[in-house]
Amino acid sequence: NAIKYGEVWTSPYYWDPWGKYIISYSKALYNKGTPFAVMGSDFNYDSLKNQIKKVKVYESGYFWLMDSSFNIISHPTYEGQNLRNLKFSKNVLATLSNKVYQKGNVEYEFENSKKIMAFKRLSNGWYACVSAPYNEIFEGSKFIFRVIGLIIILTIIAGIFISYRISKSITQPINRFVESFVKGATGDLSIRVPETSKDEMRLLEFHFNHFLEKTQRMVDELQTVQKSLVEAKNVAEEANNLKTAFLANMSHEIRTPLNAVIGFSSLLKVQNISESEKDRFIDNVINSSYGLLAIVE
Numbered sequence: 273n274a275i276k277y278g279e280v281w282t283s284p285y286y287w288d289p290w291g292k293y294i295i296s297y298s299k300a301l302y303n304k305g306t307p308f309a310v311m312g313s314d315f316n317y318d319s320l321k322n323q324i325k326k327v328k329v330y331e332s333g334y335f336w337l338m339d340s341s342f343n344i345i346s347h348p349t350y351e352g353q354n355l356r357n358l359k360f361s362k363n364v365l366a367t368l369s370n371k372v373y374q375k376g377n378v379e380y381e382f383e384n385s386k387k388i389m390a391f392k393r394l395s396n397g398w399y400a401c402v403s404a405p406y407n408e409i410f411e412g413s414k415f416i417f418r419v420i421g422l423i424i425i426l427t428i429i430a431g432i433f434i435s436y437r438i439s440k441s442i443t444q445p446i447n448r449f450v451e452s453f454v455k456g457a458t459g460d461l462s463i464r465v466p467e468t469s470k471d472e473m474r475l476l477e478f479h480f481n482h483f484l485e486k487t488q489r490m491v492d493e494l495q496t497v498q499k500s501l502v503e504a505k506n507v508a509e510e511a512n513n514l515k516t517a518f519l520a521n522m523s524h525e526i527r528t529p530l531n532a533v534i535g536f537s538s539l540l541k542v543q544n545i546s547e548s549e550k551d552r553f554i555d556n557v558i559n560s561s562y563g564l565l566a567i568v569e
Contacts, residue, residue, distance in 0.1 A: 274298035274310045281396045283345055284317040293317040297396075321346055330411075333404030340397035342368070358382075364389065368399060372520050376512065379406065416494045423487055427457045456484050525567050532560035 273280040279299040287294045298312040324346050327335040337345040342355035342365070350358060355365065360382055367378045368391065375392040386406040391399050431453045455463045463484065536553040539545070545553075 274300045274312075275307050279396075281339070281398065283339055283343060284321075287314070293321075295320070327402075329402055330404045330408040333402065333408065336401050336403065338399040338401065340399075345398070367391075372523075373516060374519060376516065416498050419494060420491060423490070424457050427453070427483075427487075431457065453480070456487075462488065522567075526564065529560040529564040529567065533557050533564065536560070 279297070282296045284293045284295050286292075294314045295317045296312055296314050298310055300307045301309045301311060324335050324337070325348075329335060334348050336347040338355060339345055344350050344353050344355060347353075355368075360380055364378055364380045367373060367376065373393075375390075377388055377390040379386065379388050381387075387403050388406055388409055389401055389403045391401045394400055431450060435450055452463050536556045539553050540550060540557075
């Protein structure tokens with residue numbers, strides 16, 4: 273395979289003399305286009321596998337590896353199987369099969385769970401993938417709504433407790449207080465209780481207003497954080513799209529002068545060409561090389 277393809281990585285296999293699983297790499301060596309040797313290296317797959325298992329991805333996410341034929345090399349559950357035989361969403365295979373994408377992310381459904389997978393194509397043709405449940409990734413947004421709900425619930429409980437403890441002799445201030453309290457608990461955090469009482473109610477009104485002010489500030493901060501999260505997500509998605517477009521454009525731009533260099537260099541090997549043609553081919557090679565250098569710079 274190394275002679276056939278130039279270089280090759282194997283899937284993990286058990287090597288009895290070492291008593292462990294290894295991955296082998298082989299590369300053919302050539303002399304003027306003729307292979308004369310193959311060199312290779314063996315790597316401890318058990319050590320690599322242990323390192324992969326230590327990778328923490330949210331709460332239940334995981335890191336996994338595939339070879340270029342979509343055989344799963346390392347996975348918490350499906351190691352040794354082929355991705356095509358699993359019930360993945362079609363867009364996963366479509367995205368991975370598109371050679372333009374060297375890295376990216378894709379949403380998919382698997383085992384009744386919505387997930388997001390990020391991947392990167394390695395130099396040996398393998399895929400390094402990270403999968404995590406959708407709800408764990410966006411847990412931050414849900415946390416904001418849970419905090420707001422908890423604030424409202426605690427406010428209602430506090431109101432019931434205060435109403436129960438206040439005597440009937442101050443029914444009117446209590447009714448006024450409860451009316452304002454209900455408005456605040458239903459979302460109107462701008463409401464304030466007039467501090468007109470001259471007894472313990474005045475202290476209660478003061479602290480209630482102070483509580484709503486702090487709650488209002490907290491909600492404003494949470495909304496700002498949520499907005500920042502949305503903006504950061506949009507910026508990340510835009511950056512990813514720009515990066516993909518840049519790689520595609522660079523691949524196209526580099527191939528044009530490179531094809532000219534290869535083509536005219538091959539023509540120079542023809543024996544029956546004239547000196548003028550040879551000079552013209554050499555000029556084309558040099559011009560295309562400078563053009564390629566300008567693109568790279």
